[in-house]
Amino acid sequence: MLTLAEIMETIKMVQEENLDIRTVTMGINLQDCADHDPIATQQKIYRKITSRAKNLVTVGNDLAREYGIPIVNKRIAVTPVSLITGCTPEADYTDFALCLDRAAAAVGVNFIGGFSALVHKGFTTSDEKLIYSIPTALEQTERVCASVNVATTKAGINMDAVYLMGKIIKQTAQATAAQNGLGCAKLVVFCNIPEDNPFMAGAIHGVGEPECTINVGISGPGVIKSVVEKNKRCDLGVLSEIVKKTAFKITRMGELIGRLAADRLGVPFGIVDISLAPTPAVGDSVAEILEAMGLERFGTHGTTAALALLTDALKKGGAMASSYVGGLSGTFIPVSEDACLAKAAVEGALSLDKLEALTGVCSVGLDMIAVPGDTSPETIAAIIADEISIGVINRKSTAVRIIPVPGKKVGDYVEFGGLLGRAPVMSVHHLSSHEFIRRGGRIPAPLCSLGN
Amino acid sequence: MDKGQGQGKGNRVIITVLGPDKVGIIAGVAQILTENNINILDISQTILQEFLAMVMIADMEKSKLDLNDLKKQLLVKSKEIGVRIDAQHEDAFRYMHRI
Numbered sequence: 001m002l003t004l005a006e007i008m009e010t011i012k013m014v015q016e017e018n019l020d021i022r023t024v025t026m027g028i029n030l031q032d033c034a035d036h037d038p039i040a041t042q043q044k045i046y047r048k049i050t051s052r053a054k055n056l057v058t059v060g061n062d063l064a065r066e067y068g069i070p071i072v073n074k075r076i077a078v079t080p081v082s083l084i085t086g087c088t089p090e091a092d093y094t095d096f097a098l099c100l101d102r103a104a105a106a107v108g109v110n111f112i113g114g115f116s117a118l119v120h121k122g123f124t125t126s127d128e129k130l131i132y133s134i135p136t137a138l139e140q141t142e143r144v145c146a147s148v149n150v151a152t153t154k155a156g157i158n159m160d161a162v163y164l165m166g167k168i169i170k171q172t173a174q175a176t177a178a179q180n181g182l183g184c185a186k187l188v189v190f191c192n193i194p195e196d197n198p199f200m201a202g203a204i205h206g207v208g209e210p211e212c213t214i215n216v217g218i219s220g221p222g223v224i225k226s227v228v229e230k231n232k233r234c235d236l237g238v239l240s241e242i243v244k245k246t247a248f249k250i251t252r253m254g255e256l257i258g259r260l261a262a263d264r265l266g267v268p269f270g271i272v273d274i275s276l277a278p279t280p281a282v283g284d285s286v287a288e289i290l291e292a293m294g295l296e297r298f299g300t301h302g303t304t305a306a307l308a309l310l311t312d313a314l315k316k317g318g319a320m321a322s323s324y325v326g327g328l329s330g331t332f333i334p335v336s337e338d339a340c341l342a343k344a345a346v347e348g349a350l351s352l353d354k355l356e357a358l359t360g361v362c363s364v365g366l367d368m369i370a371v372p373g374d375t376s377p378e379t380i381a382a383i384i385a386d387e388i389s390i391g392v393i394n395r396k397s398t399a400v401r402i403i404p405v406p407g408k409k410v411g412d413y414v415e416f417g418g419l420l421g422r423a424p425v426m427s428v429h430h431l432s433s434h435e436f437i438r439r440g441g442r443i444p445a446p447l448c449s450l451g452n
Numbered sequence: 453m454d455k456g457q458g459q460g461k462g463n464r465v466i467i468t469v470l471g472p473d474k475v476g477i478i479a480g481v482a483q484i485l486t487e488n489n490i491n492i493l494d495i496s497q498t499i500l501q502e503f504l505a506m507v508m509i510a511d512m513e514k515s516k517l518d519l520n521d522l523k524k525q526l527l528v529k530s531k532e533i534g535v536r537i538d539a540q541h542e543d544a545f546r547y548m549h550r551i
Contacts, residue, residue: 002466002542004496006549007507011468011538066519068540249548256547 010249017222018284019250020070021257022277024060025198027205027213027270028052030079030114038088042099045084049076049103049112052212052267057108059264063257071257072219072419076104077203078114086126093130097137097144104143111186113203115146118193121155121442131161134168138183139175145186145201149193151388153395157191157443162388165189166381166437170404173373177406180414184403185336185368189384191391191398196271197327202399213270215327216258219277220250221286224310228292239293240313247274247317255322273327274318275363276310278338280421286310286333287340298341299350307331308361328397330363336416336423337368346424352383359390359398366400370414370423373406380404382433393446463512464493464542465519467526471535473504480533481508484525488516504535509542 013019033044053076060074078100085096097115104112115137117127134146148165151157169189173181188202195206198215205213227246231239254272262269278286287298290306311331319325333355335341344350352369359365366387371380384400391398405414410427467485469477478495485492490510497506512519523539530537 001494001509002545002549004498004505004507007466007468007545008500008505010545010548011470062520065523066541067544068538069544252548253544256543 013223014069017226019220019223020072022219023073023075023198023217024071024261025075025077025203025215026053026056027077027209029211030084034084034087036087038090041088045099046103050106053107059261063260074109076109076112077205079205080116082117082126082130093133094136097141100144101141111143111145111200113145113200115144116204118149119158119161120149120152135171135175138172138186147188147202149190151191151392153392154445156445160440162385163381163437166377169380170377173404173406181403181405185416185420189400191388194327194397198273210268212267214262215270216254217273218254221276221278222283223250225289225292228289240309243313244317247314248321251318251321271324271326272322274325274329276331279419280339285338285340287338297349298344299354307358311362328363332364334368336421342423345426352426364399368401370403370405370425371428372409372425373404375404375428378434378437381437465510465512465539466542467508467539469506469535469537480529490515
């Protein structure tokens with residue numbers, strides 16, 4: 001029989017420490033929707049999504065009620081759209097994005113990911129059409145998320161794609177200037193993109209995935225922070241052990257909900273993504289965990305070590321708790337989505353350079369970063385190239401989600417609203433990387449031995 | 453679902469009551485359970501900083517209600533007594549604390 005203490009511990013996690021299931025994401029294969037006729041393609045896409053996901057939101061809400069754990073988001077990820085629309089004569093893919101948006105609205109999910117292209121070695125004609133459609137697609141849709149994979153460890157880095165994405169990010173920011181460049185918050189540039197990531201904006205349903213699947217992302221920074229705070233005097237070895245045990249408990253909740261959701265929806269259970277995902281809410285911050293470990297402010301010396309400890313302990317506890325761990329499974333440090341991170345950036349404790357360094361020990365280093373609106377496409381491309389290189393060399397997924405906010409300069413504050421939060425505009429280096437970026441080409445795949 | 457951990461004991465719920473201690477809390481909850489043929493398996497309680505934390509484990513095998521309707525009745529009762537009452541499927545706790 002469960003003890004009173006155990007039951008109260010779980011209740012406290014949910015009621016006081018913001019433990020929740022961040023997302024239940026249904027992955028849907030759209031490859032069989034390809035058709036020469038663009039209208040027929042859209043009809044097939046719409047029908048497939050709305051039939052597969054018709055009960056997704058109801059099931060999510062039922063589970064939240066029965067099991068007493070909030071399920072914050074119900075979402076959909078689809079096959080990268082450039083793979084299915086290539087046989088249509090369309091030059092612009094915005095209509096396909098609008099179709100995804102309508103389907104997402106019809107089933108009641110808040111985001112749908114997969115307006116995406118995989119171009120790590122080169123562009124197909126369809127990939128190019130999709131990428132050039134991104135600014136308009138993100139301007140005209142509300143729920144669609146786009147991602148582009150520009151590098152893998154096995155293929156190297158497509159620097160032409162990196163440069164192009166620098167330009168596309170600028171155009172997207174301009175297209176959504178009235179909302180502070182909000183479109184860029186729904187656009188991720190990836191290295192080694194996971195095929196089963198449930199988190200937006202980078203979720204896709206990869207080509208190695210089954211017809212339909214359920215992936216789950218958990219969120220419990222507040223729970224981890226609470227145990228770190230309770231153990232002020234223990235050494236870091238003991239602290240790691242405590243974090244590990246707690247990570248086990250919160251991941252079990254994800255495993256349970258994922259399995260139940262898959263069972264009720266009649267599709268296979270995919271993975272639990274054990275990433276710690278913060279929200280702008282007080283007490284739901286990753287930065288606060290590190291500060292509870294003994295750092296005066298996130299970003300100071302020691303931050304990389306503390307984040308490495310945290311991420312590793314999460315993986316150890318999470319891997320034991322779930323039968324299938326996947327997705328990004330690191331720690332997220334999205335500046336605008338974590339009030340304490342944003343505060344560190346305002347105070348000058350946290351710079352873009354430190355965030356890039358942190359990528360070495362977590363999953364998405366440059367995430368939801370606002371930079372001045374006059375940042376050049378070449379500089380944005382160079383920031384992407386740096387971040388992506390860390391992933392390529394270290395055989396891991398890394399990503400960039402950066403917003404050059406039109407009309408804003410360093411020190412201004414930008415409001416994105418809801419879970420996307422608010423962030424200060426951070427400074428970028430002013431010395432030029434233009435000549436380097438303009439060279440373009442492909443950086444070869446790295447040597448994976450001689451590993452220093 | 454994993455049969456061993458899930459559906460074998462699939463009808464158990466955990467009812468938790470949190471709030472200022474007062475007369476009639478257990479009786480109020482127990483009355484709802486009795487009326488709906490829900491068997492109480494275990495009750496434990498403690499006082500946390502002047503607040504009552506009471507936990508009931510109940511079996512809904514022969515219940516006249518499903519969990520959702522039970523939650524609705526408990527919500528009415530919780531407003532009447534002025535405490536927080538929740539009912540959750542036992543697996544939410546079992547999965548977290550038992551391997």
